[in-house]
Amino acid sequence: MKQEKVIQLQNISKSFDGEKILNNINLYIRDKEFITLLGPSGCGKTTMLRLIAGFETPDEGTILFEGKPINDVPPYQRSVNTVFQKYALFPHLNVFENIAFGLRLKKLPEEQIRKQVKDMLALVNLKGFERRNVERLSGGQQQRVAIARALINHPKVLLLDEPLAALDLKLRKDMQVELKNMQKRTGITFIYVTHDQEEALSMSDTVMVIAEGEIQQIGTPTDIYNEPVNAFVADFIGESNILDGVMTADYKATFSGHTFDCVDSGFEKNEKVDIVVRPEDVDVVPCERGMLVGDVTGVTFKGVHYEIIVDIRGFKWMIQSTDYVAPGDHIGLSIDPDAIHVMKKSRFSNMFGDYSSFSDELEKLSDLSEEENE
Amino acid sequence: MKKRTLLERMASAPHLVWMVLFIVAPLLFVAYYAFTTPDGSFTFENIAALSNHAETFLFSVCMALISTVICLLIGYPLAYCISRASARAQKILIMLIMLPMWMNLLIRTYSMMAILDDGGFLNNLLMRLGFAPVHIVGTAGAVIFGMVYNFLPYMVLPIHSVISKLDWRLIEAANDLGCNNFRVLTRVILPLSVPGIISGLTMVFVPSISTFYISQKLGGGTFELIGDTIERQFQNPVTYHVGASISLVMMILILISLAIMNRFSDSETGGMIA
Amino acid sequence: MKTINKIYTVLILFMLYAPILVLMLFSFNSTSNTGVFTGFSFYWYRELFRSAAAFAALKNTLVLAISSAVLSTLIGTMAAIGLRKMRNKYVKGLITSVTNIPMMNPDIVTGISMMLLFVFVGTMLGQQDKLNFWTLLIAHTTFNIPYVYLNVSPKFQQMDKHLPEAALDLGCTPLQAFFKVELPCIFSGIVTGFIIAFTMSLDDFVISYFCSGSDFQTLPILIYSMTKKEVTPDIYALSTLMIVAILTLLILSNLSGSKEERAKIRALRKKRAAARKEAKA
Numbered sequence: 001m002k003q004e005k006v007i008q009l010q011n012i013s014k015s016f017d018g019e020k021i022l023n024n025i026n027l028y029i030r031d032k033e034f035i036t037l038l039g040p041s042g043c044g045k046t047t048m049l050r051l052i053a054g055f056e057t058p059d060e061g062t063i064l065f066e067g068k069p070i071n072d073v074p075p076y077q078r079s080v081n082t083v084f085q086k087y088a089l090f091p092h093l094n095v096f097e098n099i100a101f102g103l104r105l106k107k108l109p110e111e112q113i114r115k116q117v118k119d120m121l122a123l124v125n126l127k128g129f130e131r132r133n134v135e136r137l138s139g140g141q142q143q144r145v146a147i148a149r150a151l152i153n154h155p156k157v158l159l160l161d162e163p164l165a166a167l168d169l170k171l172r173k174d175m176q177v178e179l180k181n182m183q184k185r186t187g188i189t190f191i192y193v194t195h196d197q198e199e200a201l202s203m204s205d206t207v208m209v210i211a212e213g214e215i216q217q218i219g220t221p222t223d224i225y226n227e228p229v230n231a232f233v234a235d236f237i238g239e240s241n242i243l244d245g246v247m248t249a250d251y252k253a254t255f256s257g258h259t260f261d262c263v264d265s266g267f268e269k270n271e272k273v274d275i276v277v278r279p280e281d282v283d284v285v286p287c288e289r290g291m292l293v294g295d296v297t298g299v300t301f302k303g304v305h306y307e308i309i310v311d312i313r314g315f316k317w318m319i320q321s322t323d324y325v326a327p328g329d330h331i332g333l334s335i336d337p338d339a340i341h342v343m344k345k346s347r348f349s350n351m352f353g354d355y356s357s358f359s360d361e362l363e364k365l366s367d368l369s370e371e372e373n374e
Numbered sequence: 375m376k377k378r379t380l381l382e383r384m385a386s387a388p389h390l391v392w393m394v395l396f397i398v399a400p401l402l403f404v405a406y407y408a409f410t411t412p413d414g415s416f417t418f419e420n421i422a423a424l425s426n427h428a429e430t431f432l433f434s435v436c437m438a439l440i441s442t443v444i445c446l447l448i449g450y451p452l453a454y455c456i457s458r459a460s461a462r463a464q465k466i467l468i469m470l471i472m473l474p475m476w477m478n479l480l481i482r483t484y485s486m487m488a489i490l491d492d493g494g495f496l497n498n499l500l501m502r503l504g505f506a507p508v509h510i511v512g513t514a515g516a517v518i519f520g521m522v523y524n525f526l527p528y529m530v531l532p533i534h535s536v537i538s539k540l541d542w543r544l545i546e547a548a549n550d551l552g553c554n555n556f557r558v559l560t561r562v563i564l565p566l567s568v569p570g571i572i573s574g575l576t577m578v579f580v581p582s583i584s585t586f587y588i589s590q591k592l593g594g595g596t597f598e599l600i601g602d603t604i605e606r607q608f609q610n611p612v613t614y615h616v617g618a619s620i621s622l623v624m625m626i627l628i629l630i631s632l633a634i635m636n637r638f639s640d641s642e643t644g645g646m647i648a
Numbered sequence: 649m650k651t652i653n654k655i656y657t658v659l660i661l662f663m664l665y666a667p668i669l670v671l672m673l674f675s676f677n678s679t680s681n682t683g684v685f686t687g688f689s690f691y692w693y694r695e696l697f698r699s700a701a702a703f704a705a706l707k708n709t710l711v712l713a714i715s716s717a718v719l720s721t722l723i724g725t726m727a728a729i730g731l732r733k734m735r736n737k738y739v740k741g742l743i744t745s746v747t748n749i750p751m752m753n754p755d756i757v758t759g760i761s762m763m764l765l766f767v768f769v770g771t772m773l774g775q776q777d778k779l780n781f782w783t784l785l786i787a788h789t790t791f792n793i794p795y796v797y798l799n800v801s802p803k804f805q806q807m808d809k810h811l812p813e814a815a816l817d818l819g820c821t822p823l824q825a826f827f828k829v830e831l832p833c834i835f836s837g838i839v840t841g842f843i844i845a846f847t848m849s850l851d852d853f854v855i856s857y858f859c860s861g862s863d864f865q866t867l868p869i870l871i872y873s874m875t876k877k878e879v880t881p882d883i884y885a886l887s888t889l890m891i892v893a894i895l896t897l898l899i900l901s902n903l904s905g906s907k908e909e910r911a912k913i914r915a916l917r918k919k920r921a922a923a924r925k926e927a928k929a
Binding site for chain 2: 674731750753758871
């Protein structure tokens with residue numbers, strides 16, 4: 001199957017009030033793919049979406065749609081539709097009229113509008129909701145109306161700006177599956193913006209990690225998770241222990257006072273690097289068999305596994321294990337060569353500390369502030 | 375947010391023109407008249423002539439202050455009582471408080487007079503019940519009564535809107551921390567309702583000090599408030615200039631006191647939050 | 649509510665309404681006595697309806713109230729539309745403050761300031777009747793604009809900022825987006841503003857008193873001139889009619905308001921039920 005580039009951003013920069021939000025962005029989006037723009041709040045992902053939708057114009061650079069520049073095309077002439085974060089349903093119109101909005105503008109015959117809206121309602125599982133007031137719908141139902149309202153115009157590209165952020169966890173999981181199915185069924189390119197890494201990994205064909213107005217990494221979800229390019233991506237996607245290390249030779253990495261076998265090569269001799277070890281890739285073993293030895297400082301039961309904080313030479317590791325160990329225990333750790341991921345030093349190195357101040361509550365607090373900022 | 379389009383800028387143009395022509399220009403005319411003689415030359419005489427009216431002015435301020443304080447004393451408990459009612463009852467009660475406001479001040483004052491007059495409803499009632507009639511209309515008390523009666527809703531509404539929005543958990547918290555009901559009122563509710571009190575005070579004081587109908591009717595012509603003085607100056611074009619100077623001074627004093635009040639309420643709430 | 653609270657509230661409300669009720673009662677009195685009720689009759693209403701002055705004043709008041717409400721609603725709404733995206737806080741603050749001056753200033757000052765303007769300009773133009781319908785219309789529109797602006801501009805703030813964008817996204821031109829989406833969203837504010845402007849205009853005496861000439865009298869001004877003379881119950885009859893009219897207007901506007909509110913409550917209930925269903929499924 002030939003995959004065309006449906007949207008291209010070339011050397012795009014954008015500032016608000018003198019603050020650079022996007023810095024020389026270059027990317028392309030293939031037709032019919034599900035691509036996620038992932039990053040913390042304020043990283044510029046929403047701005048990128050608004051540029052594509054046409055609500056903002058870039059300060060520099062060109063936006064191409066199917067190869068043609070669309071910088072000066074107003075939003076109402078672009079075959080791109082948006083699902084807004086808080087849905088932006090028209091409160092004065094009922095479900096039917098909200099969905100029919102785009103068709104009415106095109107002055108389609110009433111019969112055709114009726115039929116298409118009906119089909120669309122079936123697609124989003126809202127049969128029989130035509131006459132409902134949109135303000136009387138639940139969050140999940142409003143969400144579906146918003147999607148139907150956009151999809152009925154048969155856009156080439158659907159932009160989704162954190163569409164699930166306002167839903168509760170259970171509903172969010174269901175909608176993730178539904179959205180993915182809808183994308184497959186309709187064959188429309190989805191550009192999805194989120195700050196939720198789990199959402200990004202589970203739904204996308206391609207994930208684009210963005211930080212500080214720049215693209216950090218583009219790749220498939222597995223690539224991004226297994227082969228993060230720098231400390232930022234490693235920290236943002238999943239849990240990770242990020243350590244300072246040295247490549248003493250090809251396939252030999254030294255960190256935490258031990259030289260490990262690894263699968264990476266091509267570094268200069270004794271080059272300083274960042275080492276990523278995922279918590280689930282560390283095995284707990286008796287002290288005498290451990291490559292590393294440390295003291296357990298905290299244990300939290302998480303259902304599937306225990307989350308264990310281990311102090312090794314003053315660095316607090318997080319490891320996940322199904323076996324219980326008690327705080328104060330002296331344990332050994334073993335790491336397989338392919339569990340060690342080596343990254344070049346970047347400006348994000350050393351920005352992410354260990355797990356010494358880690359707590360779920362803190363993480364929740366920072367999540368909250370993130371939502372408020374958005 | 376996107377930039378304003380030309381069309382949007384144009385939309386506000388009529389208002390801006392209107393504002394300059396009919397709000398700003400008239401006030402400039404007041405200032406102009408205040409500092410000129412009827413033949414158009416510049417003078418301080420009109421301002422100097424204010425000393426003739428100093429007594430009236432002070433009397434008006436006193437009357438307005440007294441009625442404002444009475445409004446607060448009656449209005450605050452009323453607002454508090456209303457805010458403790460059920461949501462439905464509150465809506466109806468507030469509606470009942472607002473209704474008289476929509477009735478013409480002239481009618482309200484006039485009916486007041488009809489009741490309180492020497493041969494009026496009240497005195498007739500008193501005589502039938504065997505009491506001696508009381509002379510009310512024509513006393514300072516009647517004028518204050520009229521002001522309170524007419525302007526009480528202006529005090530109750532802003533205070534109620536602040537109190538009803540108070541988080542009642544605050545009161546539970548205060549109780550929990552050892553406040554008795556009286557201390558809850560003085561330490562929690564009262565300080566938090568300061569913004570409502572301030573706007574209530576200004577909303578009662580401003581019409582009280584500038585009224586001229588109430589004193590004419592309920593004062594029985596024996597009193598003159600500053601509003602009556604101004605009104606009288608504008609009966610004759612020769613005295614427009616004096617009238618303008620009195621109005622100018624009154625307006626400036628009111629605007630200054632409004633500004634002070636606002637600052638006061640700002641710092642109060644600011645301190646409360648911090 | 650505690651008993652003592654109830655007693656206090658009822659007492660104050662009684663004080664507020666007693667004069668109005670007495671006035672209404674005496675409008676049906678059979679004699680001109682305003683102290684003793686001598687018998688029920690419609691005499692004073694008939695007397696009132698025979699008076700050409702009262703009808704002229706009623707007509708004038710309505711014409712003035714409607715035209716000033718329409719004009720101020722138009723200007724105030726357009727101002728809210730034009731100023732909603734203004735970014736310069738200081739300029740916007742200045743404009744709002746100046747707009748609100750007629751609301752803050754004592755009516756008497758607003759009244760005389762406009763009168764001075766009208767007299768001055770009228771003299772310059774050599775007009776005979778310097779104060780007429782048009783000066784009244786200008787005055788009423790001026791003090792009505794802030795009420796309209798105050799009711800419309802918050803509607804823009806309450807509206808989801810993304811709604812106009814959603815409309816553009818679905819194919820509306822900016823003008824279509826305004827008329828199809830934004831206008832319906834702020835419409836309730838415009839209606840409230842209009843009703844308030846209308847009633848403020850009906851009710852105004854002080855500003856009208858200074859800005860009206862002899863050839864155009866409104867009801868409040870007629871009442872004023874009537875009360876300057878001997879007290880007669882035909883004023884009571886007129887007042888009663890005005891009270892009833894205002895009451896009807898308020899009840900009507902409140903009915904539509906509470907309808908909206910009830911719909912909201914229903915919506916909330918349905919939403920909760922739907923959420924529960926969804927959680928179960």
